[in-house]
Amino acid sequence: MNPNDTPLRDGNRDRLMGLLTERAAKTLLFYFTELNPTLMQWLEYYMQQNPIPREGSWDDVSGENFLRKLLSMPVAQTQWDFYGRDKMFSKSSPLGVDPRNIAQRIMEIRSQIAKEWIEELKQVSEENAILMRETVTTSFVLANLAVVDPSQAHDGTHPELVHPDFAKDDE
Structure with missing residues (x-):
């Protein structure tokens, strides 16, 4: 066991796997929406029936149960549902769906997305440095502003409000 592991870290890792x-x-x-509406409809139904929860056991939150179920399902037949249209007008024939293949494709995509996220996260340090540099630069610019002597305040006006650059000419 890694000494850096904590329940919060484990929970975050599980949730991250679920998000991936x-x-x-x-x-x-x-x-599938673009290439195969029948498979799209099948996968959409599967995702509705087997959502990846935000809370629960590691197997649920990480998406492992979602994938395990797909990997253990037999090949099934499905057909595009035209939602209310007469079957007489349906020209699609039944299509074999291989849930194991779908799970493998999801895992391949998950791996690719993880690699992309890692590359994005490597830039966090650089973005932090840029933000700090901008903040320090801004503070130096603000530090160079002239300070108004409080004795120059007229009629109870706050000194910053009578800054020489903004003061009205009373003469």
């Missing part, structure tokens, strides 16, 4: 799995499934769903 969910994003990968939605990405595949989008591909």
